[in-house]
Structures are given as C-alpha cells and as structure tokens.
Amino acid sequence: xxxxxxxxxxxAPPPPPPTATANAGYVTPSTDTDPEVAAAVAAELRQRxxxxxxxxxxxxxxxxxxxxxxLERIAVSRAKALFGxxxxxVLPKAxxxxxxxxxxxxxAPGDTVLCPGHxxxxxxxxxxxxxxxxxxxxxxxxPLRASDGLVDMAEVARLxxxxxxxxxxxxxxxxxxxxxxxxFRQVADEVxxxxxVDMTCFAGLVAAGLQPSPLSDAHVVTADLHGILxxxxxxxxxxxxxxxxxxxxxxxxxxxxxxxxxxxxxxxAVSLREAMSSEFRDRQERALRGARILAGRLLADDVAETxxxxxxxxxxxxxxxxxxxxASLDAGRAGERLRSLGIRPDSSxxxxxxxGTTPLAVRGFDDASFREIADVIARALTHEPHAAAMAELxxxxxxLTQRHPxxxxxxxxxxx
Numbered sequence: 001x002x003x004x005x006x007x008x009x010x011x012a013p014p015p016p017p018p019t020a021t022a023n024a025g026y027v028t029p030s031t032d033t034d035p036e037v038a039a040a041v042a043a044e045l046r047q048r049x050x051x052x053x054x055x056x057x058x059x060x061x062x063x064x065x066x067x068x069x070x071l072e073r074i075a076v077s078r079a080k081a082l083f084g085x086x087x088x089x090v091l092p093k094a095x096x097x098x099x100x101x102x103x104x105x106x107x108a109p110g111d112t113v114l115c116p117g118h119x120x121x122x123x124x125x126x127x128x129x130x131x132x133x134x135x136x137x138x139x140x141x142x143p144l145r146a147s148d149g150l151v152d153m154a155e156v157a158r159l160x161x162x163x164x165x166x167x168x169x170x171x172x173x174x175x176x177x178x179x180x181x182x183x184f185r186q187v188a189d190e191v192x193x194x195x196x197v198d199m200t201c202f203a204g205l206v207a208a209g210l211q212p213s214p215l216s217d218a219h220v221v222t223a224d225l226h227g228i229l230x231x232x233x234x235x236x237x238x239x240x241x242x243x244x245x246x247x248x249x250x251x252x253x254x255x256x257x258x259x260x261x262x263x264x265x266x267x268x269a270v271s272l273r274e275a276m277s278s279e280f281r282d283r284q285e286r287a288l289r290g291a292r293i294l295a296g297r298l299l300a301d302d303v304a305e306t307x308x309x310x311x312x313x314x315x316x317x318x319x320x321x322x323x324x325x326x327a328s329l330d331a332g333r334a335g336e337r338l339r340s341l342g343i344r345p346d347s348s349x350x351x352x353x354x355x356g357t358t359p360l361a362v363r364g365f366d367d368a369s370f371r372e373i374a375d376v377i378a379r380a381l382t383h384e385p386h387a388a389a390m391a392e393l394x395x396x397x398x399x400l401t402q403r404h405p406x407x408x409x410x411x412x413x414x415x416x
Contacts, residue, residue, distance in 0.1 A: 084213030087245030092264030095224020098235030117141015232267035
C-alpha cells in the first residue's frame with residue numbers, strides 16, 4: 001500500500017508525441033520554403049523513430065549516414081550554385097578549418113607560402129599565419145603599402161621570384177578592397193605556384209552576383225560564411241580541379257572522427273538557399289552602399305583633422321577600416337566611446353577600427369539610415385564627449401534601433 005507521502009507526488013507528464021523534432025535537435029523547415037531539406041530531415045526523424053539509439057551519451061546530434069549524405073549533398077550543390085566551382089566542400093560551425101584544410105592539402109613539409117602578413121584596421125594576424133603556426137613550412141609575408149594600405153603587387157612579384165612559393169594566398173577577412181586576382185594569377189603562373197583566395201571579405205557579393213567568382217583566377221577558394229549568410233555560418237572550400245578537391249576531401253575526412261552534426265548541415269543548407277533570393281541580393285547591395293556612405297563621411301575634413309584615416313581611401317566591400325594610429329583618439333578609447341553610444345564595432349584593437357555594414361543591412365538600413373549612423377560615428381570620433389553631446393548622439397542611435405528592430409524582437413514601434 002503506498003505511503004501517505006506518495007499520494008502527494010505528481011503524476012509524470014506524458015512523453016512527447018513520436019513526431020516531435022526537439023528530441024533529435026532539428027527544427028524542420030517548411031516544405032513550402034525548403035522542400036529538399038524538409039524531406040531529408042523528415043527521413044532522418046523517421047529513421048530515429050523506427051530504431052533505438054543506445055549510444056553512451058544518449059541520442060547523438062550527428063545524423064545517420066543516409067541523412068548526413070543527403071544534407072551534405074544539398075549543401076554542396078547549393079554552394080556550387082552560389083559561388084561557382086565544379087567541386088565544393090562545406091564545413092559547419094566555423095570557416096577557419098576550411099582555410100587550414102586547404103593549406104594542409106596543398107602543402108608538403110618544407111614548402112613555402114606567400115601570404116598577407118600585416119594586421120591592419122585593428123584586426124589581428126591574417127588567418128594563414130594562424131593556420132600555419134608551428135608547422136614545417138616557410139611563411140613569407142607580403143606587405144601592404146604604408147601610404148595607402150593597398151597590396152603592393154610589385155613587391156608580391158619580387159618576393160615570389162625570390163622565394164618560389166608553392167602557394168600564394170590572396171584576400172582575407174578584413175580588407176576593404178577586392179584583390180587584383182588577375183595580377184595574382186599572373187605572378188603565381190610565373191613562379192609555378194598555386195593561387196589560393198580567401199574570399200571571406202567579399203563572399204556575400206559573390207553569392208549575390210555583384211562580384212564574379214574568384215575561381216576564374218584561383219586554383220582554390222575558401223571562405224568563412226559566418227555573418228555573411230542568414231543563420232548558419234561555417235566554411236566553404238571550392239575548386240575546379242578534381243585532383244585538388246580529392247586531396248582536400250581526404251584532409252578534412254582525416255581530421256574528423258564522425259560526420260558534421262546534422263542540424264548544422266541542415267541549417268547551412270537552408271542558409272545557402274536563402275542566399276539565392278532577391279532579398280539577399282538587395283541586402284548585399286544596401287550593405288555595400290552603406291559602407292561607401294560611411295567611408296565617405298569618415299573622409300570628411302572634420303574627421304581627417306583628427307588624424308584618422310580611412311584605409312585605402314574607400315571600400316569595395318561591406319566594411320570600412322579606420323586607421324587611428326596617428327589620431328588624437330586611440331583605437332581603444334574610440335571603441336569604448338562608440339560602445340557607450342550603443343554602437344559595437346567589429347574590433348577595436350591596436351591601431352584601428354573595423355566597421356561592418358552587413359548587420360545593419362540585415363536590420364533593414366537604407367541609405368538615409370546609413371548616412372545617419374555615419375554622421376553619429378564621425379561626430380563621436382571628432383568631438384569631446386560632453387554629457388549633452390553624448391546624450392544627443394546616444395538618442396540618435398536609439399532612434400535607429402527603434403526604426404530598425406531585430407526580426408526576433410518581441411515588440412515593434414508600431415505596436416507600442
């Protein structure tokens with residue numbers, strides 16, 4: 001007979017229905033918006049429902065082989081459609097492994113790499129230097145011209161002839177200019193090197209059809225898609241050379257003990273599909289215009305008089321680099337001042353600021369809103385932070401946040 005205490009225990013809640021997707025870690029897209037991924041996820045859930053998982057840690061987040069193959073096939077097909085290339089690999093979660101995998105596949109011990117070597121605009125060391133740290137390769141950095149921040153192609157050619165690299169790397173995550181890939185390829189061909197392009201800084205423009213694919217000149221292309229695609233980021237590897245593709249696939253396969261988590265593959269596939277939309281192209285166009293508006297305002301006399309300098313004098317991507325090495329306000333204090341107003345720059349380290357416009361385009365910024373935020377930034381960097389002036393600038397930022405709420409915000413201005 002049960003004790004009196006047991007009569008006060010609540011009945012256990014009923015188990016979730018068998019079709020619930022939360023247990024498998026998936027959010028199934030609508031069959032109307034993405035029928036391919038929806039079908040692959042549904043097949044995976046059926047497989048799990050009809051079998052009993054007995055893994056040590058419970059239901060695994062890794063897809064079963066059929067589902068993983070289906071999701072990876074969808075994501076790869078979409079990556080090739082967006083960026084070009086006969087062969088592609090997608091790497092969920094982060095883009096750095098894609099860059100590292102390409103270098104590992106292309107290089108043998110003792111080989112030489114010619115790559116960007118400078119930090120600029122407040123950003124850290126180029127990803128190639130990070131990927132090759134401690135490895136048995138000779139790394140030869142090429143400089144940016146101190147006068148304008150552009151790549152000195154004459155120096156690149158001189159270094160290539162002197163060191164005969166196996167791989168030449170062009171591009172990177174934080175440079176406002178698209179590299180001269182025709183000239184880079186000429187240099188690579190002259191010394192018998194492979195040209196590898198990191199298109200992270202302009203991958204969104206390529207996806208939107210606003211820039212041609214780098215594969216017309218490069219042997220291998222990599223990109224970190226974090227912050228470029230809606231939702232999932234991750235990395236992508238592209239090439240037209242099937243032999244190189246096989247080498248890179250072998251490298252990535254050897255570095256993982258299991259397939260990528262299925263939910264990341266599904267999310268990446270959905271994100272790649274959304275990047276094919278006219279809405280994505282419009283957003284990239286607005287981000288590019290916004291960066292040019294921002295650069296133009298920061299080139300004005302009131303900012304120039306402080307010693308601040310727009311790196312390269314303009315931008316061809318959705319970011320602006322501001323060099324504060326010789327400015328009256330150093331990068332650390334400039335970043336703190338902007339953050340106090342509600343503006344979060346991409347970085348504020350060493351000698352500069354990196355200001356990206358894609359997040360604002362995602363929030364719906366148009367040219368007028370970009371002109372407004374550009375003026376706020378310029379005034380914040382050029383005026384002493386008197387309480388009244390800072391309050392006025394902060395109010396302008398707050399007005400922009402209300403005018404352009406996040407898509408996931410619970411309240412909107414019209415609802416107040």
